[in-house]
Amino acid sequence: MTRLLGISGSLRAGSWNTRLLQAARAAAPAGVALEVATLHGIPLYDGDVEEREGVPAAVAALKERIVASEGVILVTPEYNHGIPGVFKNAIDWLSRPPADASRVFRGRPFAVIGASPGGFGTVLAQAAWLPVLETLGTRHWAGGRLLVSRVQEALSPEGVPNDALRRQLAAFVEGFAAFAAGRPGAPDR
Secondary structure: OEEEEEEEOOOOOOOHHHHHHHHHHHHOOOOEEEEEEOOOOOOOOOHHHHHHHOOOHHHHHHHHHHHOOOEEEEEOOOEOOEOOHHHHHHHHHHOOOHHHHHHHOOOOEEEEEEEOOOOOOOHHHHHHHHHHHHHOOOEEOOOOOEEEOOHHHHEOOOOOEOHHHHHHHHHHHHHHHHHHHOOOOOOOO
């Protein structure tokens, strides 16, 4: 069993990206478990709070979920052509203290997908994640890049993908799981 963790970068209850992550979990092939995580409960990063109180419980719990996984899928919205602040904030907390950054990120497979009601998907947010993931030392997988534009046409409000998106999600999760598990023949992009 390959254990993956998907993290939704939106706090909205009706988030298209959380629905996309749930659809990806449902499309995961046999032998792949895709768990869903959100960013609820993670406060704004403040070095004084970290020094005084340490890492918040919600951050510590998410770190352990990442460490227990074989790979992580960031499911990112795109706000003003970039990474949502709440998502970047969570990653900043997850890299604290610096000794934990290696344990959480270094060498761990990461992939990025996202959905948007607009015509360009989340292409700019996904591109903005690349230097962040590189700085953290992750093994970024770009095989089968998945940008869902006009998500309202591909995913129902209940989170049911149309056939084309379901096939894309299944292929993406299968390819990333193979990459994360280091299986021979897995695309290493």
